[in-house]
Amino acid sequence: MSKPKILIQIFSLVKEIDYLERTLLLLKHNSLFIDKEKYHIILDINFLISDYLTDWDKSILKKDYFLNRLDHLEKYYTNWCDECYFNTDNDVKGALGYFIKNSLTKYHDVDSIILLEPDVIFNPYTLNLFLESSVQVKNQSPNYIITAEYVKMWDTSWDVVVNSKFLNEPFNYRNTLDPILDTYFINGEVNLKPLVYNNTKFFKFGGGWFTMYSKSLFDLIDFPKSLDGYGPLDNYVMNFCYNKPDLVTQYKIENLVITDYHNDTTYYDNYIFTHDKKQDLYQKNNDIMVEHFKNKFGF
Numbered sequence: 001m002s003k004p005k006i007l008i009q010i011f012s013l014v015k016e017i018d019y020l021e022r023t024l025l026l027l028k029h030n031s032l033f034i035d036k037e038k039y040h041i042i043l044d045i046n047f048l049i050s051d052y053l054t055d056w057d058k059s060i061l062k063k064d065y066f067l068n069r070l071d072h073l074e075k076y077y078t079n080w081c082d083e084c085y086f087n088t089d090n091d092v093k094g095a096l097g098y099f100i101k102n103s104l105t106k107y108h109d110v111d112s113i114i115l116l117e118p119d120v121i122f123n124p125y126t127l128n129l130f131l132e133s134s135v136q137v138k139n140q141s142p143n144y145i146i147t148a149e150y151v152k153m154w155d156t157s158w159d160v161v162v163n164s165k166f167l168n169e170p171f172n173y174r175n176t177l178d179p180i181l182d183t184y185f186i187n188g189e190v191n192l193k194p195l196v197y198n199n200t201k202f203f204k205f206g207g208g209w210f211t212m213y214s215k216s217l218f219d220l221i222d223f224p225k226s227l228d229g230y231g232p233l234d235n236y237v238m239n240f241c242y243n244k245p246d247l248v249t250q251y252k253i254e255n256l257v258i259t260d261y262h263n264d265t266t267y268y269d270n271y272i273f274t275h276d277k278k279q280d281l282y283q284k285n286n287d288i289m290v291e292h293f294k295n296k297f298g299f
Contacts, residue, residue, distance in 0.1 A: 003040045005110040006131060008081075009103055010045045011095035011208070012118045014054055015268040017069055019118035020045070024077035030127035031080035039131055042083040042107065045070075046098050050090045058273035093277065096285065097228035104223065110215050111138070115233070117208035119262040121179040122148070123186065129253050130212050133192050141249035143217040145237070146192075147205045148258040151177055160197050161204050163187075163257045179261040188255040195250040203241040203250050207234030210258050217248060224292050229281030236289050243299040 008027070012020040027043070034041075047070060049063060056063050070086055078084040092098045103113070112134045130146060137144050149163035152173035159167060165187055166173060195202045205211050211234070221240050241248045293299055 003038060004112070004131075004135065005040045005042065005107075006112050006114065006134070007042045007044060007103070007107045007110045008114045008116055009099065010043075010116050010118060011098065012045065012047050013274075014047070014049055014066055014272055015274065016118045017047075017066055018267070019262065020047070021069075021073055021077070023116065023118045023120065024073055026122060026124075027127065028077050028080055029124045030122075033125055034128045034131060036080075040083075041081040042085075042110065043078055043081045044085045044087065044103065044107070046087045046089075046092065046095070046102075048092055048095070049088045050092050052091075052093050053275055053277055055273040055275060059271065061268070061271040093281070094229035094231075096231040096233055097281075099233065100223045100227045101225060104218055107215075112212050112214055113218065114210060114212045115208040116210055117260065119260045120209055120258055121183050121261045122210055122258045123184045123256075125186065126210060126256060126258065129190065129256055130210070133251065133253060134212060134214075136192060137249070137251055138214065142214060143220055143248045144212075144214045145203070145205060145217070145241070145248065145250040146212040147195075147250065147252050148210060148256040149252055149254060150174075150206070150209070151182060151257065151259050158204060160195065160202055161252055163255060165257075174259050174261075177259060177261070179259060183257050183259055186255055187257075190256055191254040192251055193254055195252050201241075201245045201249065203238045203245075203248070205234060205238075205250065206260075207232070207237070209260065213237070220247065222292075222296065224288050226288055227285050229285065230278045231282060231285035231289075239289075239293065240297070243293070243297060 010023065049066060074086055133146050147161060150161055151166040152162055152169040152171060154171055
């Protein structure tokens with residue numbers, strides 16, 4: 001019997017290089033608690049170093065500085081997984097485009113995909129709990145989404161995935177939290193539960209907050225290959241889920257808490273000249289997806 005193949009996909013902006021290092025260190029720590037003989041794990045890092053996103057001629061820190069940093073990260077932090085790839089393709093315009101045009105095609109035979117933003121904080125048992133959860137649910141619902149729980153978020157619509165410890169905290173508690181004290185300790189019994197609200201399936205998640213998707217779900221959605229740049233992948237997936245709830249189930253790992261933490265994202269702003277291109281193709285991508293859903297699924 002072949003081992004489940006798990007792809008961990010990370011997209012990092014140039015200015016997030018320190019977060020990327022932290023994330024790779026956390027993953028290596030996580031690797032101490034997984035059964036390496038049981039899973040085939042692929043780590044794919046797309047470092048968005050393209051000229052489209054950064055004006056290197058105007059930047060004080062040059063491209064070579066960051067490429068040397070990447071060499072260091074690859075050497076010291078990624079020797080635990082079965083396969084590891086660092087992509088610095090100069091043609092990449094954004095995370096969504098790379099994922100649709102490269103990841104879904106290149107890794108056509110994986111079982112699950114974990115999308116991980118470099119500013120996410122997670123405790124040492126997170127990866128193992130996700131891996132074991134995927135084995136548990138794949139026969140119940142081949143098209144699955146698995147999430148952890150979060151701290152208090154922007155509004156009450158998130159409360160269904162907020163850990164009980166944080167439900168009474170103020171909105172945007174994530175801006176003032178202690179990332180170690182609030183995420184590194186598991187408070188209470190860990191349980192894997194389908195996400196339900198008022199006895200009805202519910203879907204709510206951050207696209208890259210260590211969210212695990214079955215590859216079969218992405219195959220079912222069949223994203224248009226013309227998507228490029230940036231776009232709200234999580235919103236596209238949730239739109240599909242709410243229109244086809246019988247085909248998809250979201251599970252949450254109760255009492256496993258993660259959060260994003262980015263209190264110093266502007267550190268490199270004085271050293272690199274970045275083009276904010278997130279909105280350039282955003283509306284175009286949205287229009288493409290709306291038309292895709294309408295034609296393929298009738299909604």
